[in-house]
Amino acid sequence: MTARYSTLFCAITGTQLLLACLLLIHAETETAAHQPLIRRKAELARTLELSDLCLFTEASYTRHLALADLRTPFQEYPMAMEHFPSGSLTSPPPHLTETHAPHP
Amino acid sequence: MIKVTNISKLYNAGRPNEFIAVRDVTLTVSLGEVTVLKGPSGSGKTTLLGILGCMVRPSSGRISLGDREITSLPERFLTQIRRETFGFIFQQFNLIKGLTALENVMIPAYPTGERYAPLRRRALEILELFNMSHKAAAKVEWLSGGEAQRVAIARALINNPTIIIADEPTAHLDTKLSHEFMVIVRQLREGGKTILIASHDPIVYDSELMTSRIELRDGRVINDGSRS
Amino acid sequence: MPHTLEKQRHILDFTLASLLRRKGKNGALFTVYTLIVFILASVMFFTYALKEEASLVLKGAPEIIVQRTLQGRYAPIPVEYGVKIRGIRGVMGVRPRVWGYYYDPVFLANYTIMAPEGVNLPPGSIALGSGISRMRRAYQGDTISFTGADGKARNFTIARILPEESQLLSADLILMAEGEYREFSGLPPGLASDLTLKVKNPKELATVAEKIVKILPDSRPIIRNEILRTYDALFSWRGGLLIIIMSAALLAFVIFAWDKASGLSAEEKKEIGILKAVGWESSDILFMKFWEGLVISLTSFLAGTILAYFHVFLTSASLFAPVLKGWSVLYPQFQLTPFINPGQIATLFFLTVVPYTVTTIIPSWRAATIDPDSVLRS
Numbered sequence: 001m002t003a004r005y006s007t008l009f010c011a012i013t014g015t016q017l018l019l020a021c022l023l024l025i026h027a028e029t030e031t032a033a034h035q036p037l038i039r040r041k042a043e044l045a046r047t048l049e050l051s052d053l054c055l056f057t058e059a060s061y062t063r064h065l066a067l068a069d070l071r072t073p074f075q076e077y078p079m080a081m082e083h084f085p086s087g088s089l090t091s092p093p094p095h096l097t098e099t100h101a102p103h104p
Numbered sequence: 105m106i107k108v109t110n111i112s113k114l115y116n117a118g119r120p121n122e123f124i125a126v127r128d129v130t131l132t133v134s135l136g137e138v139t140v141l142k143g144p145s146g147s148g149k150t151t152l153l154g155i156l157g158c159m160v161r162p163s164s165g166r167i168s169l170g171d172r173e174i175t176s177l178p179e180r181f182l183t184q185i186r187r188e189t190f191g192f193i194f195q196q197f198n199l200i201k202g203l204t205a206l207e208n209v210m211i212p213a214y215p216t217g218e219r220y221a222p223l224r225r226r227a228l229e230i231l232e233l234f235n236m237s238h239k240a241a242a243k244v245e246w247l248s249g250g251e252a253q254r255v256a257i258a259r260a261l262i263n264n265p266t267i268i269i270a271d272e273p274t275a276h277l278d279t280k281l282s283h284e285f286m287v288i289v290r291q292l293r294e295g296g297k298t299i300l301i302a303s304h305d306p307i308v309y310d311s312e313l314m315t316s317r318i319e320l321r322d323g324r325v326i327n328d329g330s331r332s
Numbered sequence: 333m334p335h336t337l338e339k340q341r342h343i344l345d346f347t348l349a350s351l352l353r354r355k356g357k358n359g360a361l362f363t364v365y366t367l368i369v370f371i372l373a374s375v376m377f378f379t380y381a382l383k384e385e386a387s388l389v390l391k392g393a394p395e396i397i398v399q400r401t402l403q404g405r406y407a408p409i410p411v412e413y414g415v416k417i418r419g420i421r422g423v424m425g426v427r428p429r430v431w432g433y434y435y436d437p438v439f440l441a442n443y444t445i446m447a448p449e450g451v452n453l454p455p456g457s458i459a460l461g462s463g464i465s466r467m468r469r470a471y472q473g474d475t476i477s478f479t480g481a482d483g484k485a486r487n488f489t490i491a492r493i494l495p496e497e498s499q500l501l502s503a504d505l506i507l508m509a510e511g512e513y514r515e516f517s518g519l520p521p522g523l524a525s526d527l528t529l530k531v532k533n534p535k536e537l538a539t540v541a542e543k544i545v546k547i548l549p550d551s552r553p554i555i556r557n558e559i560l561r562t563y564d565a566l567f568s569w570r571g572g573l574l575i576i577i578m579s580a581a582l583l584a585f586v587i588f589a590w591d592k593a594s595g596l597s598a599e600e601k602k603e604i605g606i607l608k609a610v611g612w613e614s615s616d617i618l619f620m621k622f623w624e625g626l627v628i629s630l631t632s633f634l635a636g637t638i639l640a641y642f643h644v645f646l647t648s649a650s651l652f653a654p655v656l657k658g659w660s661v662l663y664p665q666f667q668l669t670p671f672i673n674p675g676q677i678a679t680l681f682f683l684t685v686v687p688y689t690v691t692t693i694i695p696s697w698r699a700a701t702i703d704p705d706s707v708l709r710s
Contacts, residue, residue: 004220004341004345005344005345005348005349005352006341006342006344006345006348008348009344009348009627012631013630013631013634016631016634016635016638017634019638020634020637020638023638023641024672026670027641027645027670027671027672030645030669030670031669031670031671034669037497037669038385038388038389038669040495040497040498041389041392041497041498041500041501042388042389042390042391042392043392044392044495044498044501044502045389045390045391045392045393045501046392046393047448047450048446048448048451048501048502048505048507049393049394049427049429049448049528050390050392050393050501050502051390051393051394051397051554051559052390052559053382053386053389053390053500053501053563054444054461054463054499054500054501054502054503054504054505054664055382055500055656055664056656056658056660057441057442057443057503057504057660057661057662057663058442058658058659058660058661059442060433060442062660063433063442063444063504064444065562065563065566066397066554066558066559066562066563067397067399067406067526067554069399069401069404069405069406069552084573084658085573085655085656085658086656086658086659086660088573088574089566089567089573089574089656090566091565091566091568093554093558093559093561093562093565094558094561094562094565095554095555095558095561095562150708151705151708153708154705154708159609159703159704159705159708160703160705160708161703179613179614180613183608183611183612183613184611184613186611186704187610187611188611192609192610194609194707194708198606198609198707200350200603200606200607201353202349202350202353203346203349203350203353207345207346207349210342211346211607211610211612212610212611212612213342214339214342214343214345214346214612214616215339215342215611215612215613215616216335216339217335217336217337217338217339217342218335218338219335219338220338220341220342259610263611271708
């Protein structure tokens, strides 16, 4: 007797769900295993007094996103894309326009 | 026993193409009988068959099945009655293309929730009855006309109905196959089924198997229940 | 109903057999659907994990950074500003930070040179970020040459390479002793790049920042929360590239929905009529359509999500790397920590599986209630 279609479907979906659960467990264990690494990175940020992630190195305002000023990047308007695609993936830091300092 | 009283059926009511398919028909079909509805095309045979088989709601009149009045039953119950009491054999066979013969036979039993294994066994047994078990896994569009009809008959029998309804069953069959169909009708009758056939084929309505012949013209019965 | 489950399995059997009749069409549908979910889930996994990582790692960032604005751009800040800031109540310590950029004309890459406090480097030697090391094939003990502000090349010995594991922070860094960096970059004594502050009570950060601006109107304090918020806003869905991806996905879904909602073919309607004639109820027809939608959308959703997980966390988002890299020559190679947000997965589920299933069911609503006798009269 050949297998019913519904049995095959349940088997496929069941396998997918099982795989998804295994991946969730993988995510949990990996995240736990990465904790010391993350602590070491935070420690590096503390000792070197780093403020930004090294994601996009092509412009100062994408390399040090948090330290961007109003003049260098985003010159025409805050969403202007000078460096594509990184300029389109980053947005101006929220504090850029409502900073503690008065704007010049 | 199915009894219809003063049944009429109006299609496209109120529109210019309105027409009356069945007018004021009263008749009784008793259990165990083989009844043929005969008449030219457009005489209302198919519509009357649909009404008797709980598939078509009449515009007026009453239907009772056994001693139960079913005229105003809601759709859900009517479907259940149709499923359990009637087996339909359509003129065009109306098999579902792309599926196998076996799957087609099993389809009417799906809503009953019967267990798969016994259902499949039963379907194979019925196909075997018509020498069709070797075609069980074949897709229905690859079957010949005679084979397709036997699958359609097997499908009508799957829920073990008391009444078999066939609409022009020999319309798409040659003479040899039509005679073979009548052999199957004899088999069914000997199995205790009540049979209702609409046909204008002499092979069917002149057959000595018929216990009752009803002639229709323009939606009216012109010759009720002449026995022979 | 004792046989409800068996009944649903029968309907599912029928639905699957029907779907398998059009292997090409439904296979293509499954593939496109999986691809859309894969792209959306990849973006989702990647951005969430990166933001989560940023928020944890940048907890080590300075509490307040004070920049100086001159002529509208940030400029070196006089170290004596620190003395004034030190006088504000709650400020525990002020340290001048000395750092800057270096453009490497040979490799067309930008580096960040820093002179952090307390880094032990022998004279004439530097610590090199692993990204630069990889790109320039320069390793511990090698000599590397950079051109200073005066136009003269200077040789440095690589004392050590910064750890690979922290590339996300340090791939493009060069660490140097402060004196050497000032000489190299021409930053005069008495000036720093910016100031970092230590504050006694984290709740006072905003107050301190306001006081700094009051005392030194040309200064611009940035508090740590603002840095974290900056990275929280990274990859916002409104961003140029992401909105293209999102709208492409949305468009594909509209096409799906259109195909479904444009109604049933005559063939499908006839089949529904046959099913009703042989004893299927309207609800059975709707269940069939429900399964039809669910079979495609659920398997595609799961397949797409699983593939996205493999893509982002086990192959380090290899398909995204060229996009993220953009024009930058130097790009960190990092493995993301698989932070998963169940809420996001649920959102993706409700944005993909549910609308598809619904658009499959709705057009069949009317067909499900047609009179079975249409089959008789055809």
